[in-house]
Amino acid sequence: MNISYMYSLVAVIVLFLVAYVGVMLPGGEVFFGIIIPYLALVIFILGFINRIIDWARSPVPFRIPTTCGQEKSLPWIKPNSIDNPTTIGGVIIRMFLEIVFFRSLFRNTKMALKEGDKLSYEWEKWLWLFSLAFHWTFFVVLFRHLRFFSEPVPALVELVAKLDGFLQIGLPELRISGVVLLAALIFLFLRRIYIPQMRYISLASDYFPLFLIIGIAFTGILMRYFTKVDIVGVKEFTMSLATFKPHITEGIGSIFYVHLFFVSVLLAYFPFSKLMHLGGIFMSPTRNMVNNNRFKRHINPWNYPVKVHTYEAYEDEFREKMVEAGLRVDKPLAAKPPEEPEEKE
Amino acid sequence: MSELPNPDEFLAKIEHKPSPRGWMDTPVEIRKGIACHAAKPERLETVGFPNPRDWSCYDEDWKLPENWQEILHKGFKERLDRFRSIKVFMDICVRCGACADKCHFFIGSGDPKNMPVVRAELLRSIYRNDFTTAGKILGLFGKKVKKSYGAREMTLEVLKEWWYYLFQCTECRRCSVFCPYGIDTAEITIFGRELLNLIGLNIDWVAAPVAFCYRTGNHLGIQPHAYKDMIDFFTDEIEDVAGIRVEPHFMKEKADILFITPSGDVFADPGTFTCMGYMMLFHFLQEKYGLEITWSTYASEGGNFGFFTSHEMMKRLNAKMYAEAKRLGVKWILGGECGHMWRVVHQYMDTMNGPADFLEEPVSPITGTKFENARSTKMVHITEFVADLIKHGKLDLDPSRNDHLKVTYHDSCNPARGMGLLEEPRYVIKNVCNHFYEMPANTIREQTFCCGSGAGLNAGENMELRMQGALPRLNAVKYVHEKHGVNMLSCICAIDRAAFPTALEYWLPEVDNCGVHELVANALILPGEKKRTVDLRNEPLPGMEDEDAE
Ligand code: HEM
Numbered sequence: 001m002n003i004s005y006m007y008s009l010v011a012v013i014v015l016f017l018v019a020y021v022g023v024m025l026p027g028g029e030v031f032f033g034i035i036i037p038y039l040a041l042v043i044f045i046l047g048f049i050n051r052i053i054d055w056a057r058s059p060v061p062f063r064i065p066t067t068c069g070q071e072k073s074l075p076w077i078k079p080n081s082i083d084n085p086t087t088i089g090g091v092i093i094r095m096f097l098e099i100v101f102f103r104s105l106f107r108n109t110k111m112a113l114k115e116g117d118k119l120s121y122e123w124e125k126w127l128w129l130f131s132l133a134f135h136w137t138f139f140v141v142l143f144r145h146l147r148f149f150s151e152p153v154p155a156l157v158e159l160v161a162k163l164d165g166f167l168q169i170g171l172p173e174l175r176i177s178g179v180v181l182l183a184a185l186i187f188l189f190l191r192r193i194y195i196p197q198m199r200y201i202s203l204a205s206d207y208f209p210l211f212l213i214i215g216i217a218f219t220g221i222l223m224r225y226f227t228k229v230d231i232v233g234v235k236e237f238t239m240s241l242a243t244f245k246p247h248i249t250e251g252i253g254s255i256f257y258v259h260l261f262f263v264s265v266l267l268a269y270f271p272f273s274k275l276m277h278l279g280g281i282f283m284s285p286t287r288n289m290v291n292n293n294r295f296k297r298h299i300n301p302w303n304y305p306v307k308v309h310t311y312e313a314y315e316d317e318f319r320e321k322m323v324e325a326g327l328r329v330d331k332p333l334a335a336k337p338p339e340e341p342e343e344k345e
Numbered sequence: 346m347s348e349l350p351n352p353d354e355f356l357a358k359i360e361h362k363p364s365p366r367g368w369m370d371t372p373v374e375i376r377k378g379i380a381c382h383a384a385k386p387e388r389l390e391t392v393g394f395p396n397p398r399d400w401s402c403y404d405e406d407w408k409l410p411e412n413w414q415e416i417l418h419k420g421f422k423e424r425l426d427r428f429r430s431i432k433v434f435m436d437i438c439v440r441c442g443a444c445a446d447k448c449h450f451f452i453g454s455g456d457p458k459n460m461p462v463v464r465a466e467l468l469r470s471i472y473r474n475d476f477t478t479a480g481k482i483l484g485l486f487g488k489k490v491k492k493s494y495g496a497r498e499m500t501l502e503v504l505k506e507w508w509y510y511l512f513q514c515t516e517c518r519r520c521s522v523f524c525p526y527g528i529d530t531a532e533i534t535i536f537g538r539e540l541l542n543l544i545g546l547n548i549d550w551v552a553a554p555v556a557f558c559y560r561t562g563n564h565l566g567i568q569p570h571a572y573k574d575m576i577d578f579f580t581d582e583i584e585d586v587a588g589i590r591v592e593p594h595f596m597k598e599k600a601d602i603l604f605i606t607p608s609g610d611v612f613a614d615p616g617t618f619t620c621m622g623y624m625m626l627f628h629f630l631q632e633k634y635g636l637e638i639t640w641s642t643y644a645s646e647g648g649n650f651g652f653f654t655s656h657e658m659m660k661r662l663n664a665k666m667y668a669e670a671k672r673l674g675v676k677w678i679l680g681g682e683c684g685h686m687w688r689v690v691h692q693y694m695d696t697m698n699g700p701a702d703f704l705e706e707p708v709s710p711i712t713g714t715k716f717e718n719a720r721s722t723k724m725v726h727i728t729e730f731v732a733d734l735i736k737h738g739k740l741d742l743d744p745s746r747n748d749h750l751k752v753t754y755h756d757s758c759n760p761a762r763g764m765g766l767l768e769e770p771r772y773v774i775k776n777v778c779n780h781f782y783e784m785p786a787n788t789i790r791e792q793t794f795c796c797g798s799g800a801g802l803n804a805g806e807n808m809e810l811r812m813q814g815a816l817p818r819l820n821a822v823k824y825v826h827e828k829h830g831v832n833m834l835s836c837i838c839a840i841d842r843a844a845f846p847t848a849l850e851y852w853l854p855e856v857d858n859c860g861v862h863e864l865v866a867n868a869l870i871l872p873g874e875k876k877r878t879v880d881l882r883n884e885p886l887p888g889m890e891d892e893d894a895e
Pocket residue numbers: 098099100102105127130131132134135138188189206209210275277278279281439440441525
């Protein structure tokens with residue numbers, strides 16, 4: 001049984017306990033509230049940049065876009081300028097659609113062998129839908145958090161928060177993004193457990209970010225709706241972090257520190273994990289290149305000369321046979337006895 | 346094919362439920378019928394590749410160099426530094442599984458390691474262990490921790506797994522279409538095979554064509570005189586069908602155009618009919634418009650099995666195209682129907698062996714059309730060229746001579762996903778045939794399925810694998826066969842034409858396979874030809890046989 005998710009679950013529970021208990025120890029608040037978050041942020045920024053630079057250091061020797069539509073060839077054939085872009089503009093649209101709407105994932109199909117001998121490929125929208133839901137709500141939640149790090153709070157942040165709470169139920173008002181985020185994460189997790197193929201390929205490092213982000217969302221929801229954390233106190237504290245004059249505000253409660261610790265772990269973990277797809281998607285040569293291969297030469301910086309079999313060597317080997325077959329040769333046969341005249345037309 | 350179960354049993358056996366254990370806990374078992382024979386030593390010697398020897402993948406001992414791990418590690422590192430694609434693809438896969446059921450080999454076999462993501466993980470696991478910080482740190486806590494992170498050490502077991510599964514990928518790129526990051530498992534396979542070649546691990550069905558092509562100019566090892574013999578033979582055949590004697594040019598200096606196509610079409614049916622098709626077309630163009638197109642025996646191979654070996658070998662074989670065009674002083678190059686040849690020509694040739702500044706920007710002398718899209722590489726695809734001729738009404742066509750055929754069209758992987766050549770062949774077919782039917786949308790164009798035998802997997806000993814790989818494609822053909830009575834599967838790839846006849850015989854014997862230019866030549870009215878009563882295959886044309894009998 002592939003139970004690699006247990007490792008991740010245990011890891012996240014341990015992290016929870018570490019923060020929950022740790023913050024009660026002397027100096028715990030400073031450690032978990034100030035030192036760890038700053039450290040994590042530094043690791044995130046340096047790690048992220050380092051990874052991008054590392055990728056960028058390797059050249060792209062060949063132009064290898066995966067073409068997903070008609071090429072540009074004859075003037076009367078309509079090219080697909082997005083899925084088979086020949087201009088930078090086309091690439092930008094292609095990338096935009098990938099990044100904002102997960103266009104390739106949208107194509108997803110589910111294969112099944114039906115009636116014993118009929119292969120079918122049905123549109124599989126759920127992964128796309130929940131994945132998009134997860135990423136967008138994650139982004140919205142992140143964006144809303146800006147209100148903790150800015151004073152005055154930008155109007156756009158206020159607006160997003162308002163839209164997010166448009167259902168106007170509960171007190172404090174229910175924010176849809178948090179709930180959808182949690183639901184989407186649970187879907188993504190269950191998918192890994194229940195689809196045998198997914199279970200087969202999933203590693204502990206696939207479950208870990210899911211559990212971690214579930215942990216973040218869960219502690220967040222807990223604070224907002226249940227333990228009703230002291231928002232004013234939190235804001236005072238987060239502003240102190242944002243202005244680099246960190247000081248602890250008393251009485252915020254352990255759950256807040258767990259929340260903050262989870263976020264710190266996510267940040268520090270990010271550059272060393274698959275989460276780097278955030279940066280990688282921009283650098284994927286099969287998606288970010290222009291399919292102008294035959295009209296604009298692409299340069300390979302390490303192109304080196306290779307040993308080839310030249311025509312001269314070829315003719316030297318086969319000259320006799322070529323002449324016999326009436327094929328034109330560059331050099332005439334050398335030691336040809338005169339009584340055997342060449343049969344050349 | 347005698348060892349294969351019948352198709353019904355074959356289908357009943359396919360299970361898409363992988364073992365509940367993770368892939369790292371399921372050891373590899375190299376099976377007959379799936380694996381290909383190892384490369385013979387003389388192939389490697391011809392091209393100066395390392396570690397030539399007699400060996401077999403079923404042996405315990407693969408006779409590897411002492412320091413094979415070190416060689417692979419170094420090779421891996423070198424290539425990470427050379428290819429951003431590899432580096433990024435190693436790092437960013439989220440194992441979302443979108444690619445999993447897109448691979449024809451997974452669909453046809455149910456072997457979970459044929460899911461593209463796992464194929465890539467086979468290499469990624471070594472990458473994590475050897476080249477990532479996290480892998481190195483977690484490694485300190487032991488194998489189990491390492492494994493949960495998806496890292497493992499390179500062992501003989503792992504190497505065998507690489508070899509087995511890297512030669513169960515046809516580098517078709519279908520997975521890449523569906524991956525949200527465009528991760529191209531073909532690229533990973535290309536890279537993996539390149540590594541394997543560093544320690545002398547290749548299959549003979551790749552290594553032999555490479556060696557042949559290097560020496561004789563084509564994959565089949567046809568020497569110049571024999572090549573000419575075959576073309577002469579086709580000349581006779583054409584005379585029988587059309588009553589016209591065509592006169593192909595060979596290595597004609599200062600011809601207008603150099604024509605390069607895969608040698609497979611010179612050698613075996615049904616490719617031969619496509620080859621005859623080219624010859625008839627060129628004859629027509631010469632007679633009517635004075636266009637001179639020459640063949641070459643030196644550059645007598647469009648395909649490039651170097652592509653399935655290493656980037657360097659691809660370059661070495663590809664070099665002949667430009668070299669020959671330069672030597673002959675032609676204006677530009679016309680490329681025949683071939684899949685991976687066109688991936689190489691379109692995405693690699695100019696970069697590797699260009700710039701082709703000794704050639705002219707391609708212009709059709711007949712229609713005046715400038716092939717703007719080929720202005721740097723100077724090589725035009727024959728369906729681009731012919732579509733343009735048809736559009737301008739320059740061909741005399743009688744599509745009713747293909748009325749006995751109900752045709753569907755298979756997009757070959759490489760022109761579809763490495764180029765985007767989708768409409769041109771369809772336009773040609775629709776103008777030379779009256780009965781054309783598309784297969785279901787999820788199986789054509791950029792979503793097309795591989796023939797199952799590409800990238801050098803068209804051998805005889807891996808027949809089970811080939812039938813697995815061909816299943817999704819032919820299942821879609823079966824659909825149009827049952828719905829519309831389709832009886833001809835057309836394509837623009839010589840590997841297809843080598844692969845499909847066998848696969849059709851197994852999965853769908855009612856349907857035949859042909860190249861697009863066979864259809865063109867059936868319809869093409871040559872100046873002064875006799876009344877056609879048979880098609881290129883010498884099969885009677887319906888409605889014409891009576892007159893023939895009179
Ligand atoms: C440019 C920004 C991003 C894009 C385009 C993007 C795209 C994607 C896509 C297409 C998937 C595959 C579908 C899925 O499994 O959900 C995915 C998975 C994932 N992404 Fe992102 N992502 C981005 C940023 C982020 C960020 C900032 C995070 C935050 C930590 C993140 C976390 C994840 C996780 C955890 C998964 C795996 C979900 C699973 O296990 O099924 N992504 N991403």
